[in-house]
Amino acid sequence: MPKPGKAFLTAEWRYLVMVNYRIDPESLGAHVPAGTELDRWGGHAYVSLVGFHFRKTRILGLPVPLHDTFEEINLRFYVRRITGGDVRRGVTFIKEIVPLPAVAATARLTFNEPYDTRQMQHQIDKPSETSPTTVEYSWKESRGWGKLGITSTESSHYPESGSLEEFLAIRHWGYTRQRDGGTTEYRVEHPEWQIFPEVSHVLKGNFAELYGEKFARVLDEEPASVFLADGSAVSISAPHKLR
16 A cells, blocks of 8 residues: 555546536535535535546556446535645545446445446547537446436536536545544545536436435436536545544
8 A cells, every 4th residue: 555645546537427416415414524524615515426437547556457447427525624724625425336346346445435336338429629529428227227428518618716617526635434433535636627518418317226215316306517527637645544
């Protein structure tokens, strides 16, 4: 295990489809890691269903044969930790789904992240540099397939300071609840992502099967926002436990 702060995993996260919902803060209380607090925008708490494409994955600088490219779907919400004068805005996960058992096992062992495995597939269609992009991520359910997809505009922008897009997309810390009640923290480094607004999106699936009835009810509602982030190379530090 590398020392805390050193890069444990590097990869590219590309074509991030983000479907974002307001949620009752009280329904997240039991999920907030110790040492952090729920982060809010405009007085509201949010959860996001995010699909993206992992590429060029390396652990401790080394490629993992047959495990460097894969899809991920996750349900996450937003927390922050105040340490000294520093406000660390981060995410924590309800569940993360990937198609590779070894990836899920490594994440559970190293970070205690709530990973699960399912058969998955994706489709990315960008006919030209000036055309809309269509991205779809699918996962196998007990009956049929679930799907998360977007068709975006061809034009993009960087999130404005103080905007909801910035609140949702610019997160440089991760926090994970541990079995003993403690919390681990890790840093996620990447440049600012460009945002492509939604033209249309699709979301279907048995979310009670994936996340339970409480979150399924939220995902059945109209989202507060939907957009595509272009993504970038990322570097994730080894986790360390908060005191």
